[in-house]
Amino acid sequence: MLEKLQHKYALSEKGTKDMVRAFLAVTIANLVLMLPVGLLYMLSSYLLEGEVPREKLSFFIIAIVIVLALIAITTAFQYRSTFLSTYVESGVRRRALAEKLRKIPLSYFGKKDLADLTNTIMSDCAILETASSHWIPELIGALISTTLIVISLFFFDWRMTLAAVWVMPIAFIIVLCSRSVMGKIHEQSSRYRIACLDGIQEGLETLRDLRSYNMTDSYMEGLNKKIKAVESHSIVAEFSNALFVASAQMILKFGIGTVAVVGSALLIKGEISLLTFFMFLLVVTRMYEPLQISLQNLAAIISADVNCKRMDEILSHEEQTGSNTLTNKGYDIKFDHIAFSYENGEQVLSDVSFTAKQGEVTALIGPSGGGKTTVSRLAARFWDNDAGTITVGGMNVSEIEPETLLSLYSIVFQEVTLFNNTVMENIRIGRKDATDEEVMRAAKLAHCEEFVERMPEKWNSMIGENGSELSGGERQRISIARAFLKDAPIILMDEATASLDVDNESLIQESISKLIQNKTVIIIAHRMRTVDGVDKIVVLKDGKVAESGTPDDLKKCDGIYKHMLEVQMESSKWKY
């Protein structure tokens, strides 16, 4: 059972031990809370006989002090075992999740949106945190302590005990029966909530376009619908939950009634004493208290099933693994009969074969959607291909651990990801152990100096969230500086100079020429002007290699490259 709990609630070994300690703490705390009832029983028995003997007074005073001290100690123990260890465990769980996300193939992120993942990392983790720190320990603790109390009550009077316990299984069965209904309701609520978060995120990301196309009203209308759906579904979920829990709690209260009825009958017949009757009423009232909370906890645990499933979906997802040892001889990248499809199953590459040689620049060109980006990213194992092999220096990339493989690559994407940190640190991402001087040297090569000098704090200027305070060209220069700093043997460039102005473009192209010497370079190019001097061109169309060869070879044949060249020459004459 412990193993099941550990897996279901994504607990570490220490977390599981802490949970067992929490069961124990809650059980002891519940049992200790019964001690005042025992004292009251003894006191009442003396009072019924006339008065409390003088010599017993000191016993009662000491006993009350001890009981109060025990209550304080066990409450503190329970608090320590539940709250404090929870936060440590929660950190462990979130780190495990982040670690897992590092190893999951990128295809997973294509089918999951960011709002959904953020929700799992933050909200699902928080719910599991409460479940493992409170709901489960309180439920199990209450069940153990109640069982112990019930067993001891049987020794006093089995008929009165039965009158008290018959309601318990019924109350729990009612809540357990809600499982399938509540499961569906919570799953739907969760879907509505994520759709709403998604809508908010999308709105924030596309605010500029929404405003420029006058679409804010229709966007707000759509968002309002999503918010309303969350609102109404939350009410339905709360109401249904309350219906099951409240009915179960009401049934539990019947127990007090049956104890009173059965007790009165036995008292009239003279089969139990007034004191036993009185004690049973006291014990039963006290015993039901943790059970009332347990019924709520059980309902909450049932509703957390959805969150557990979402967490499990990530944690049990297959990882991209491989060797940490690089065995390549040289850096030629060979694509050998590659076939690939994204998650939707539609084949986007078929039978792609070509070699990007070390010391050469290979340009991927072709119509939009032809598969250029996909091919370049498969080389760095962003995804695993369905058929064929990709090798780097003879080493199969699908057998190498992704992060180890990426140490061989400098990648300059069209979309640059920047962090809310200083310019210096954003460039240092290229190589974490680079000195400030090395960072500045790389930045100079990428012509970052000119805009950094204009910034108020120079190299220590913050660049805002995702570089919001930088222009498109400045962002791309930072990305190129990272590549200079990393100085990896393979370079993948995705229209790296697309958002640079003419002056900067020619300056950077000059630096790039230095950077790529003796390296394996794959460039995704849209402008034919930039590919004229490359060593090899691979034309990709509809996921297949349509042509390949040197620019001169391809110019000679009447193919796609030649056509693209002519079209671009035509379009260069176009004026506003």
Ligand SMILES: Nc1ncnc2c1ncn2[C@@H]1O[C@H](COP(=O)(O)OP(=O)(O)OP(=O)(O)O)[C@@H](O)[C@H]1O
């Ligand atoms: N994450 C994805 N999930 C599903 N399909 C995708 C994904 N990314 C790309 N595709 C599809 O794969 C095909 C190839 O896309 P790819 O981006 O590789 O082409 P491309 O030649 O680089 O295009 P472009 O020149 O427009 O950037 C296209 O049909 C595209 O719709």
